[in-house]
Amino acid sequence: xxxxxxxxxxxxxxxxxxxxxxxxxxxxxxxxxxxxxxxxxxxxxxxxxxxxxxxxxxxxxxxxxxxxxxxxxxxxxxxxxxxxxxxxxxxxxxxxxxxxxxxxxxxxxxxx
Amino acid sequence: xxxxxxxxxxxxxxxxxxxxxxxxxxxxxxxxxxxxxxxxxxxxxxxxxxxxxxxxxxxxxxxxxxxxxxxxxxxxxxxxxxxxxxxxxxxxxxxxxxxxxxxxxxxxxx
Numbered sequence: 001x002x003x004x005x006x007x008x009x010x011x012x013x014x015x016x017x018x019x020x021x022x023x024x025x026x027x028x029x030x031x032x033x034x035x036x037x038x039x040x041x042x043x044x045x046x047x048x049x050x051x052x053x054x055x056x057x058x059x060x061x062x063x064x065x066x067x068x069x070x071x072x073x074x075x076x077x078x079x080x081x082x083x084x085x086x087x088x089x090x091x092x093x094x095x096x097x098x099x100x101x102x103x104x105x106x107x108x109x110x111x112x
Numbered sequence: 113x114x115x116x117x118x119x120x121x122x123x124x125x126x127x128x129x130x131x132x133x134x135x136x137x138x139x140x141x142x143x144x145x146x147x148x149x150x151x152x153x154x155x156x157x158x159x160x161x162x163x164x165x166x167x168x169x170x171x172x173x174x175x176x177x178x179x180x181x182x183x184x185x186x187x188x189x190x191x192x193x194x195x196x197x198x199x200x201x202x203x204x205x206x207x208x209x210x211x212x213x214x215x216x217x218x219x220x221x222x
Contacts, residue, residue, distance in 0.1 A: 033210075040120070055208075091155060093210075
């Protein structure tokens with residue numbers, strides 16, 4: 001079956017611009033997670049959704065970052081006023097009832 | 113201090129060698145433990161869960177020492193295809209977020 005998909009696979013933007021990153025979880029998975037991975041580091045937790053609501057957003061670095069999951073399936077991570085330090089691979093994962101998390105291929109964001 | 117610490121490597125080993133990776137975690141409330149594998153420019157994938165009693169899956173053996181807050185992964189008879197980054201992961205009590213180490217890079221050569 002289809003795994004987690006993320007679009008776009010690559011995004012290049014200029015400092016100060018707004019970007020949206022999309023995640024399509026595995027069908028039926030109730031939990032959805034966003035992580036960010038910088039070069040040479042492990043992924044870092046950003047936010048977790050259970051259904052439509054954000055159950056834990058403690059990893060969002062500041063108020064420029066926001067995520068939604070309005071219908072409990074697709075999620076969008078939104079970054080306002082991008083900075084060079086936001087450059088990273090943004091990974092999405094989904095799971096069924098707190099079991100194994102399956103990761104998507106990620107979106108590589110480059111802020112120039 | 114990072115919550116999960118690993119030696120970043122790289123570990124360069126010949127085919128057929130046995131190699132071991134270690135990981136320490138600082139939060140005593142951590143309750144679930146995993147090893148993930150990540151290939152270059154790919155997403156992480158679950159390799160195996162780590163149980164207090166230790167567990168083995170083919171050439172891979174994982175062990176947990178709660179008293180020392182220490183996790184290990186042993187790979188026997190290394191294959192070229194084992195070359196990857198191995199990420200140590202913990203989950204704290206009553207949360208679902210994965211806390212990753214920086215990963216240990218393994219390179220197996222012919």
